[in-house]
Amino acid sequence: MARKPLELPAGVEFIGQTIRIRFTWKGQRRCETLGLPQTPKGIKAASDLRSNVITLAKLGVLDESRYSEFFPNSSYSTSSAMPTFGEYAQSWLNGRDIVLGTKNNYLSSLNNYWMPILATIPIDQITSTFLRKIVGEIPWERPAIKRSALQRLNPIFVTAMLDGLLLRNPLSSIETPAPGRKDIDPFSVEEANRIIASMYAKLPKSMKIYAALSEFAFFTGMRPGEIYALRWDDIDMSKRTAHVFKIVADQKVEFRTKTRYDRHVMLNSRAMNALAEARKVADLRATQFRRKVPNSPYVFPPSRTTEFIQDTTVTAKHFDAAVDALAIRPRPQYNCRHTYATMCLMANMNPAFIASQLGHSVRMLLSTYARWINSKDDWSEVDKLEGVLVGTNSVQDQQTIT
Structure with a gap:
């Protein structure tokens, strides 16, 4: 169904992707193109500007300098002005x-x-x-x-x-809302294992690549775009590391990471198993001569026509289907990363090492995942307090007796 065209006020018209206004000044018809979007707000701003110009012209106070301020890029303007x-x-x-x-x-x-x-x-x-x-x-x-x-x-x-155009920042005295805390909601290890097993069991042939990708995501904590951009020549099998220095963004592989720093992710046994499964899929694809891209250099290529996964929706539909089939509480596939981070913290691994593997700062890691740090030892910490409380009661009793 076609969108209903916007009704334009008098003297306002669309030109290309912008808006132009028409008016008369000093007996001459003028046309000025404005850098405004073709939206209701943009149209209103253009109409208001036109009304203001016409009013000032009628009052006789629209001089060349003021005209240049309103329309700095005008072909009619003869004087320079402060940029809008x-x-x-x-x-x-x-x-x-x-x-x-x-x-x-x-x-x-x-x-x-x-x-x-x-x-x-x-x-x-x-x-x-x-x-x-x-x-x-x-x-x-x-x-x-x-x-x-x-x-x-x-x-x-x-x-x-x-640049010397302003003496002070007009935003400096305007309060910015405090950042909201993100709700970190990882899967449990048991849930992760069930999801992975289900995907391996139910996805056919080359589509098992999505099961391998999910296992790799759960047990490396890499960002989805980093996994999509990972190539076989980024993997050092002998050292069991993955060199992370690329990301898929806007359906392209870009040679950068979110933090602009590359890193080497050390691969545990589950990550290595995911690579082994991905290699099986790669070998299978190589025998399918009718396939458009039988030999992709990427570790986790999509099952159809492109060399690399270009969008999270490609993998999310298979991941979400497994979660739904297992009646596991739905969470985004990105939470595989949170799952890995919390697993590492609850295993009492060094926070600095975990941060380096995730591509975080230590400060970001600790602030994001604080409630999982040493969680298994929390009751032992409470026991220490109980010991102090018992000692305090004893002292109080002794003082009362005395």
Whole structure:
């Protein structure tokens, strides 16, 4: 069903992917293209700007300088002006060395929350009072979304200060919501074993690659994108290590990790078993001559047409089906990573070693998984307190007798 076209106010029109407004100034018809998205908010901002320009023109206070502030990229403008927020934000984003996924996150946040209101305003005219009003009027769905939007807006103003365009950051006095704690919900070892066994038993032939992938995820703690990008030449069988320095993001293999540091993951017996099963699948695929990609260099290739898994949905449907069939409480496949981390902590392994294997900082590991650290020894710690309490009672009794 076709989407109902948006009704445009007078003097507002779409051009390409942006919005253009028409008006008359000094007896001449003018057309100005704005860096606004074609959304209801963008349309309203364009209409409001047009009304403001027309009002100022009628009052006789729209001079060349003011015109340049409203339309810094205008072919009619003759004087230079302070860049608008939209213009500066675009140049700031274009100048950043960031991956496509991160850039898209910035674009989404800016276009959804800030560009419809701030795009045409000179950046030095954006005040804390004005921003606080905007932030208060936006119907944020969750505090986390508000926090993310403010965090993506802040570096633009910080850079504008460094460029000498601002004396202070207008966001500096606006409170950012505290980060919410993520609910860490690992599978138990027994649940992990049942899931893996079920997938090996039920998935046919080359589709057993998804069972091997799940076993490898449960017993290495690697991120899904890191596993998808893992190649056979990244594995050192003699040293039993996997070199992690790539990730699948936006359906491409990128030579980076989430933390930008590569690492060598040491492989336990269950991880080595998963590799052995993956090798069996690779040998089977090599005999299937009608297959589009019979010899993939990747350890866990999908069962169909591509060399590597490009999206988590490819593996999640098989994982979720096993969880559902076993009547295990549903959790995302990403929680395989949490399962490995908590298993290691409850085995009293060195936190620094666990962090290095997961690609975490020790601080992140301890703050994320604090309630699993030494959990099996908790009652022995309580026993120590009981000993003190018993001793205290004895002293009190003695003092009473005396």
